[in-house]
Amino acid sequence: MANGGDADGGGAEQARDLAMMDRALTLAREAAGLGEIPVGAVVACGGMVVAQAYNLRETLHDPTAHAERIALTLAGRTLGRWRLDDCTLYVTLEPCVMCAGAIVQSRIARLVYGAVDAKAGACRSLYRLTDDRRLNHRVALSSGVLEVECSEILSLFFHERRLSTKLR
DSSP, X not given: OTTSXXXXXXXXXXXXXXXXXXXXXXXXXXXXXTTSOOOEEEEEETTEEEEEEEXXXXXXXXXXXXHHHHHHHHHHHHHTOSOOTTEEEEEEEOOOXXXXXXXXXXXXXXXXXXXXXXXXXXXXXXXXXXXXXXXXXXXXXXXXXTHHHHHHHHHHHHHHHHHHHHHO
């Protein structure tokens, strides 16, 4: 079968994508609770979660503390290797240039994201780093998984932030 042998036509992969993205959304909510931009990321290998993270830029005072970058680092430590070529990264927002570069460098096999980032997205929106033929690795992409939920959590976060700024 063209879908890798799933008798259900890819239904198992779709169900796994939904479950992992739901987990990433839970992490994004945790980030929002800390005052962080609500982005969550999960790295799965063989259908099992090997790492998960959320944005910690404000908490760590680190401009590189994006959910994806932290999750990739933790996955490498958990698996004892930097090549994550049998792993899938699930993230609630299309990765930026820094994170897309880290995804290519880690050799992630597949990237699944929810909301597009028209202002900073580096996978399809502004740039296409993850499938640029000039680079040494290309990543299989799936976008729009739980897109409405992923977009809503970000919209609500920034709406509340604007309101709190006006009230000061």
